[in-house]
Amino acid sequence: MTPAVLEPGAPARRLHYGWVVLSALCVTETVSWGIMYYGFAVFLRPMEEALGWSRVALTGAFSIGLLTSALAAVPVGRWIDGHGGRALMTLGSCAGVALMLAWSRVETLPAFYAIWCGFGLVLAATLYEPAFAVLVGWFEHRRDRALLILTLAAGLASTIFVPLATWLLQRQGWRAALVSLAGMVAVTTIPLHALVLRRPPSRTHARTDQEPTSTETTASVSTDQALRSSIFWVLSAAFVVGNFATMSVTVHFIPYLLERGWSMTTAATAMAWLGAMQLLGRVVFAPVVRHFGHREVTATVFAVQAVAMIQLGLLDRLPTIVPLVVCLGAANGMATLARATIVAEIFGPLHYGSISGAMSVGSTMARAAGPVVSSALRTALGGYPGVFWLLAGSLVVASLGVAMVPTGEEPIDKR
Numbered sequence: 001m002t003p004a005v006l007e008p009g010a011p012a013r014r015l016h017y018g019w020v021v022l023s024a025l026c027v028t029e030t031v032s033w034g035i036m037y038y039g040f041a042v043f044l045r046p047m048e049e050a051l052g053w054s055r056v057a058l059t060g061a062f063s064i065g066l067l068t069s070a071l072a073a074v075p076v077g078r079w080i081d082g083h084g085g086r087a088l089m090t091l092g093s094c095a096g097v098a099l100m101l102a103w104s105r106v107e108t109l110p111a112f113y114a115i116w117c118g119f120g121l122v123l124a125a126t127l128y129e130p131a132f133a134v135l136v137g138w139f140e141h142r143r144d145r146a147l148l149i150l151t152l153a154a155g156l157a158s159t160i161f162v163p164l165a166t167w168l169l170q171r172q173g174w175r176a177a178l179v180s181l182a183g184m185v186a187v188t189t190i191p192l193h194a195l196v197l198r199r200p201p202s203r204t205h206a207r208t209d210q211e212p213t214s215t216e217t218t219a220s221v222s223t224d225q226a227l228r229s230s231i232f233w234v235l236s237a238a239f240v241v242g243n244f245a246t247m248s249v250t251v252h253f254i255p256y257l258l259e260r261g262w263s264m265t266t267a268a269t270a271m272a273w274l275g276a277m278q279l280l281g282r283v284v285f286a287p288v289v290r291h292f293g294h295r296e297v298t299a300t301v302f303a304v305q306a307v308a309m310i311q312l313g314l315l316d317r318l319p320t321i322v323p324l325v326v327c328l329g330a331a332n333g334m335a336t337l338a339r340a341t342i343v344a345e346i347f348g349p350l351h352y353g354s355i356s357g358a359m360s361v362g363s364t365m366a367r368a369a370g371p372v373v374s375s376a377l378r379t380a381l382g383g384y385p386g387v388f389w390l391l392a393g394s395l396v397v398a399s400l401g402v403a404m405v406p407t408g409e410e411p412i413d414k415r
Contacts, residue, residue: 017198018138022146024196025131026153028093028189032126033154034161035181036096036119042165046174053109059371061116066368068120069127070361076124077133077357078223081350084199085134092125093189100182104175126189128154129360132340133353137200140349144286147340151282155333159275220348226355231346234405236359238302238398239339243363245305245391246332247370249312256384260315270325277329284330285337294345295402298338302399304331309392313385339363 040062048055079088099118106112124130131150139146161181168177226232253274257267289297308328311318318324343356377387 016138018135018146018200021138021197022135022149024192025134025150028089028126028192029128029131029150029154030157030160031185031188032093032096032157034157035165035185036100036122037127038158038162039165039181042162042169043174043178046169050174051107053112057109058112061113063368063372064113065116065120065123066364068117069124070364070368072121072124073129073357073360073364074354075357076130077353077355080130080133080353084137084197085130086193086197086199088125089130089134089197090190090193092122092130093185093193096122096126097182097186097190100178100185104178104182128336128340129357130353133356134197136344136349136352143344143349144289144337144341147337148282148286151333151336151340152279155275155279155282220350223351223354223358226347226351227358230405232355232359234401235298235342235346236362238298238402239335239359239363240366241391241394241398242302242305242335244366244370244373245309245395246335247367248374248387248391249309249328251371252374252378252384252387256312256315257321259384270321273325274329274332277326278333278336281330281333282337285334289338289341294338294342297334298342299399299403301331301334301338302395302402305335306392306395306399309388309395313388313392315385 044055044058047053047058076088095118099115099122103112103115106115128151132147135146135150136143165177165181168180171177172180221229254264254267254271257270258264285297292300304327308324308331311321311324311327315321315324339359340356343359344352347355374387377390378384381387381390
C-alpha cells in the first residue's frame with residue numbers, strides 16, 4: 001500500500017486548537033479536583049486532632065465552601081460567555097494557591113471558615129462548570145467526545161492525589177503537606193490556564209472543530225428564554241435530586257454496609273468499584289447518547305439511579321451487591337456527562353456558561369446539603385432504608401419529568 005501524498009498546493013491539515021485546550025484542561029482539572037476538593041478529606045482527622053475542632057465544625061466549613069460555589073455559578077457562567085475562561089480560571093488558580101497557604105497557617109475556626117468561603121469562589125472558577133463552558137465554545141460536532149475525555153481524566157483525581165496527599169501528610173505533617181500541594185497547584189494550573197486557554201475564534205454558529213458541516217448548525221437561545229422554558233426547570237430539579245442522592249450515598253455507603261453486617265474490607269472494595277464503574281459509565285455515554293438521544297439517556301440515568309436506591313433499600317435480601325455497584329457507579333458517571341451535554345444540546349452553545357451556571361446552583365447546593373440532610377432523614381425515617389426508598393421515589397419522578405415534559409414548551413425562538 002502506498003502512503004498518501006499531499007498534492008501540491010493542498011493546504012496542510014492543522015491540529016484544531018480546541019484539542020490543545022482540552023489537553024491543558026485535563027491536567028488542570030485533575031490537579032484542581034484532586035488537591036482542592038478531594039484533598040479536604042485527607043486533612044480532616046489530622047486537623048481535628050491538632051486543633052481540637054469537632055468534625056461537624058470542620059465539615060461545616062467545606063459545606064459553606066460548596067454553598068458559596070453554588071452562589072457564584074451564575075456570575076461565573078456569564079463571565080465566561082462574555083470574556084472566555086483564561087482570566088477567570090487563572091485568577092482562580094492563583095487564589096487557590098494563596099488560600100492553601102493560608103490554610104496551612106490557620107489557627108482559629110472563624111479564619112478557617114473565611115478561607116473556605118474563598119475556596120467556594122475558587123471552586124466555582126476552576127472546576128467542571130467553567131471547564132465545560134470553555135470546551136463547549138471550542139467544540140460543536142465532537143463536543144461529547146471532548147467532554148468525555150475531560151471527565152475521564154479528571155475522574156482519576158482522587159485516585160492520584162488522595163494517596164499522594166496522604167504520603168505527604170505522613171512525612172511532612174499536615175501544614176507542610178498543604179504547602180507542598182499548593183506548590184503543585186501553582187506550577188501546573190496557573191501557567192496552563194494563563195498560556196493555553198483562549199477564546200474560540202467565533203462565539204457564533206461558525207464551526208470550531210473542523211468537522212464536516214451539516215445542513216444545520218446548533219442554534220442557541222438566550223439565558224432569559226431558557227429560564228422561561230419548562231425543560232430548564234425540570235432538568236434543574238432532576239439534577240438537584242440526582243446530586244443529593246449521589247452525595248448522600250457517597251458519604252453513607254460504607255457506614256450503611258457496616259451497619260448491615262458487611263465487613264469493612266467488602267465495604268471499601270465496593271466503594272472502590274463504584275469509582276471504576278463511574279469511568280465505565282462515562283466511556284459508554286457517547287455511543288449510547290448518539291444512538292438514543294440526550295434527553296432519553298438523561299431520563300434513563302435517573303431511572304437507573306432509582307433502581308440502585310431500591311437495591312440499597314432491599315440490601316438485606318440481596319444475594320450479592322454486584323448489580324447495585326454496577327448500576328450506581330455507571331449511572332453516577334453518566335450523570336456528570338449528561339449534565340454537561342444536555343444543556344448545549346437543548347439550548348445551544350452561545351450562552352452555555354450562563355444557562356449551565358444557573359442550572360448548577362440548585363444541584364451544587366444539594367451536593368453540599370446531602371450528607372447532613374440525609375443524616376437527619378435517617379433519624380426521622382427510622383434508618384437508612386427509609387432514606388433510600390424516599391430517594392428512589394424522587395428519582396423516578398425526576399426520570400419521568402425529563403422524559404415527559406412537552407417538547408412544544410422548549411425554547412423555539414433560537415438565534
